[in-house]
Amino acid sequence: MTVIVTDTGFGPDTWTAGYEGNTALDLPSDTNPVELVEQLDADVQMIRINFPSFADGRGFTIARQLRLSGYTGHIRAYGHVIADQYAMARRSGFDDVEISEDLAARQPETQWLARANWQQHNYQSRMRGGSPAAA
Amino acid sequence: MARAFTPKVITANHLIEGDVIYLTATDTWSRDLAEAELITDEAHAQLRLLDAQSQAATVVGAYLADAVSGDAGPEPTHFREEFRRTGPSNYAHGKQEALAHV
Amino acid sequence: MYKYNEFDAAFLAERNAQFRAQVERRIDGSLTEDEFKPLRLMNGLYLQLHAYMLRVAIPYGTLNSAQMNQLALLAEKWDKGYGHFTTRQNIQFNWPKLSDVPDMLDALAEVGMHAIQTSGNTIRNVTADHFAGAAADEIEDPRPVAELIRQWSTDHPEFQFMGRKFKIAVGGGAKDRAVLKAHDLAVRVVQNDAGEIGYQILIGGGLGRTPMIGKVINDFLPRADLLPYLEAVVSVWNQIGRRDNKYKARIKITLHEHGMDDIRARVDARFALIKPTFQGADQELFSEIEAYFAAPDFRTDSTAVFSTAYKTDPVFRSWVDTNLAEHRQDDHAIVTISIKKHGATPGDASAEQMRVMADLAAKYGYDELRISHEQNVILPHVHKSDLPAIHAKLKQHGLGTANIGLISDIIACPGMDYCALATARSIPVAEQLATRFDELKLEHDIGHLQIKISGCINACGHHHVGHIGILGLDRAGVENYQITLGGDATWSAAVGERAGPGFAYDEIIPAVERIVSAYLDIRSTPDETFLETYRRVGLAPFKAALYPEAQKKVA
Ligand code: SF4
Numbered sequence A: 001m002t003v004i005v006t007d008t009g010f011g012p013d014t015w016t017a018g019y020e021g022n023t024a025l026d027l028p029s030d031t032n033p034v035e036l037v038e039q040l041d042a043d044v045q046m047i048r049i050n051f052p053s054f055a056d057g058r059g060f061t062i063a064r065q066l067r068l069s070g071y072t073g074h075i076r077a078y079g080h081v082i083a084d085q086y087a088m089a090r091r092s093g094f095d096d097v098e099i100s101e102d103l104a105a106r107q108p109e110t111q112w113l114a115r116a117n118w119q120q121h122n123y124q125s126r127m128r129g130g131s132p133a134a135a
Numbered sequence B: 001m002a003r004a005f006t007p008k009v010i011t012a013n014h015l016i017e018g019d020v021i022y023l024t025a026t027d028t029w030s031r032d033l034a035e036a037e038l039i040t041d042e043a044h045a046q047l048r049l050l051d052a053q054s055q056a057a058t059v060v061g062a063y064l065a066d067a068v069s070g071d072a073g074p075e076p077t078h079f080r081e082e083f084r085r086t087g088p089s090n091y092a093h094g095k096q097e098a099l100a101h102v
Numbered sequence C: 001m002y003k004y005n006e007f008d009a010a011f012l013a014e015r016n017a018q019f020r021a022q023v024e025r026r027i028d029g030s031l032t033e034d035e036f037k038p039l040r041l042m043n044g045l046y047l048q049l050h051a052y053m054l055r056v057a058i059p060y061g062t063l064n065s066a067q068m069n070q071l072a073l074l075a076e077k078w079d080k081g082y083g084h085f086t087t088r089q090n091i092q093f094n095w096p097k098l099s100d101v102p103d104m105l106d107a108l109a110e111v112g113m114h115a116i117q118t119s120g121n122t123i124r125n126v127t128a129d130h131f132a133g134a135a136a137d138e139i140e141d142p143r144p145v146a147e148l149i150r151q152w153s154t155d156h157p158e159f160q161f162m163g164r165k166f167k168i169a170v171g172g173g174a175k176d177r178a179v180l181k182a183h184d185l186a187v188r189v190v191q192n193d194a195g196e197i198g199y200q201i202l203i204g205g206g207l208g209r210t211p212m213i214g215k216v217i218n219d220f221l222p223r224a225d226l227l228p229y230l231e232a233v234v235s236v237w238n239q240i241g242r243r244d245n246k247y248k249a250r251i252k253i254t255l256h257e258h259g260m261d262d263i264r265a266r267v268d269a270r271f272a273l274i275k276p277t278f279q280g281a282d283q284e285l286f287s288e289i290e291a292y293f294a295a296p297d298f299r300t301d302s303t304a305v306f307s308t309a310y311k312t313d314p315v316f317r318s319w320v321d322t323n324l325a326e327h328r329q330d331d332h333a334i335v336t337i338s339i340k341k342h343g344a345t346p347g348d349a350s351a352e353q354m355r356v357m358a359d360l361a362a363k364y365g366y367d368e369l370r371i372s373h374e375q376n377v378i379l380p381h382v383h384k385s386d387l388p389a390i391h392a393k394l395k396q397h398g399l400g401t402a403n404i405g406l407i408s409d410i411i412a413c414p415g416m417d418y419c420a421l422a423t424a425r426s427i428p429v430a431e432q433l434a435t436r437f438d439e440l441k442l443e444h445d446i447g448h449l450q451i452k453i454s455g456c457i458n459a460c461g462h463h464h465v466g467h468i469g470i471l472g473l474d475r476a477g478v479e480n481y482q483i484t485l486g487g488d489a490t491w492s493a494a495v496g497e498r499a500g501p502g503f504a505y506d507e508i509i510p511a512v513e514r515i516v517s518a519y520l521d522i523r524s525t526p527d528e529t530f531l532e533t534y535r536r537v538g539l540a541p542f543k544a545a546l547y548p549e550a551q552k553k554v555a
Helices: A033-039 A058-068 A083-092 A101-106 A109-113 A123-127 B042-053 B079-086 B095-101 C006-027 C033-041 C065-078 C098-109 C143-153 C223-240 C251-258 C260-277 C281-292 C304-312 C314-323 C351-364 C384-396 C427-440 C508-522 C530-537 C540-546 C548-554
Strands: A002-006 A009-011 A024-027 A046-051 A074-079 A096-100 B008-014 B020-023 B059-070 B073-076 C045-047 C052-057 C082-085 C090-093 C168-171 C185-191 C197-203 C215-222 C324-326 C332-337 C348-350 C369-371 C377-383 C451-454 C468-475 C478-485
Touching: A002 A101, A009 A109, A033 A058, A046 A058, A058 A074, A058 A083, A058 C223, A058 C260, A083 A109, A096 A101, A123 C143, A123 C281, B008 B042, B020 B042, B042 B059, B059 B079, B073 B079, B079 B095, C006 C033, C006 C098, C033 C045, C052 C098, C065 C082, C065 C090, C065 C098, C065 C351, C065 C369, C082 C351, C143 C168, C143 C185, C143 C223, C143 C281, C185 C223, C197 C223, C215 C223, C215 C260, C223 C251, C223 C260, C223 C281, C251 C260, C304 C314, C304 C384, C314 C324, C314 C332, C314 C384, C332 C384, C348 C351, C351 C369, C351 C377, C351 C384, C377 C384, C427 C451, C427 C508, C468 C508, C478 C508, C508 C530, C508 C540, C530 C540, C540 C548
Parallel strands: A024 A046, A046 A074, A074 A096, C168 C185, C451 C468
Antiparallel strands: A002 A009, A002 A096, B008 B020, B008 B059, B059 B073, C045 C052, C052 C090, C082 C090, C082 C348, C185 C197, C197 C215, C324 C332, C332 C377, C369 C377, C468 C478
């Protein structure tokens, strides 16, 4: 079992369609986002991007490229993502983070909730004239 | 051919203080290389290293460093370990400072 | 200079609270050491040979007297009474305890300073020309751009866990004083034929194991395109840069492997996607930032005191001739304070010295100080009539050395005395070289000659671009020093050529002496600098001087 982290804390996985059909994609961190966007099927509603290690930050760039290219479906970060990266994931375009129960035990919900304020203190949204919450 | 095993000590930095420490035969950490356990058996060295690395709440970056047996206990063989047990050469700071205060 | 607004202050307070919690979570086991390490690094905290080391950013090298005084306080309260200025406009404290670092960061925040992104695989502290805002040859003060880049790169969500570090420098003068061509990315303020100001962008420079000189990717970028363009470059590199080998991860290797045309095409495509996300707020911010960097109200006064002292006091005259640079205002000067007293550690200043410099800045220097990549401190705006008083005060505190640009103004990294990555020492080599050439009383005769020393292949001491570069290595358990000649850190940047086999610790000083005496013998006139002579005659005569034994065998 895994744990899904959102702005409201820990919860169960509500994506029940799996990653086999053509509505979901399960991607490794070395995916080329440019090719991905070119080939993206209109049926895709869920894209899960793997973090083999928290130190591999390519997933952030992939998610952001998807958003910049107009993809509006769900994007999930999956694997070794630490609580300290939650704000980065949300700011890069991820909707939620899927972590193992072991990691959830070591870094409990409060440590993730501490970063649920990702819309505040955000230099990027200032640069881009973003929401007032971030100004 | 595998290279013959040379004697080692286990050394690390203290998590909070950051200074250089050595694992002793009685499973404590000492700030003095002379008090370190000199390990002459390769299998034992690997076991002791695992012991040291499991103490993540106290130490950082444990590793095996070459040493030889001297009059007062283990001594370094490489200049890097000589600096670690002494301190920098531009100021009398680090371990040499602590010794000067004794 | 830039003053933190409410947003900056609140951001920093939040960031420091996060770091305080991270330290606690490391201690209670929530974070493993592997996870904690990049987090502490992106907050400037290293674990070195003997202790932790905190690297504090001095963004684009600019600080005021209150900030300098606060650095002195940190040095005294949590360290051993001194700090070390580095080649990237940072200051390092060599002895903090992990448990004290959150308090140190809070103390820095009181004066609008931080240690964010001075390390780690992120965009590093942005550096700039240390004469910015003062130099006579300047097109535009590069610091507003540097501050804009600082804000954009700070905590950028996409760029905190990259394959490797990414260093940016900004220059705004005709001369390059920021080693632009040795950076992953350099921004150079330029003016086009229509008189518009824009930016020339270079990428792929870097020293280290594979030294490369930066190349132009964009000749003229309009002002408003700067941030989206930088974001496109870093984003492309974050995606395609190699992660299998840390020595091949920097953008210089990506550029080398893919070629400029390929990289440029990728960057242009990504730029097209990113540009619409910038809707002008960055440009408004830029105008606000620019206002902070408006030049001070330069006072006008007679310079007679200066002229008299210059005529009558030879020590003052020598200092003026060596340590001063031309200011954009005729009756002002740029003063470089040497942190290279003969025989002392290059770049180290005591808390007392920091306070003296802060006081001088407050009293005479429009409250401005700068740190150079050459590890010296600068008073960028000084009215010439104040120079005698400043010089007198500096002399009293071991800061009056007249050696800027001379052979004893040596860049040296911390080397094996502190650095966990080092393969040999650099500080004692620098100390001994400076002492030796001071004894010989030749350095003013030798003229402009830069020695740069690194304690390992990472090249923090910029040895590749030193006129004489020295690289300390470990050869079979013994310190060994390799010499390169003819490096150049300016706009005509060049990587030095290796002279031959290395020298032992006790042979390196005489070896450098042989190079210098060869230069004195073969220079065409006393005005021909070492680098000019080297470019004229090449490596051979220096090699002959360095290895007389080999010459004999051939003969
Ligand atoms: S060049 Fe090497 S020894 Fe010197 S500071 Fe950098 S990493 Fe350390």
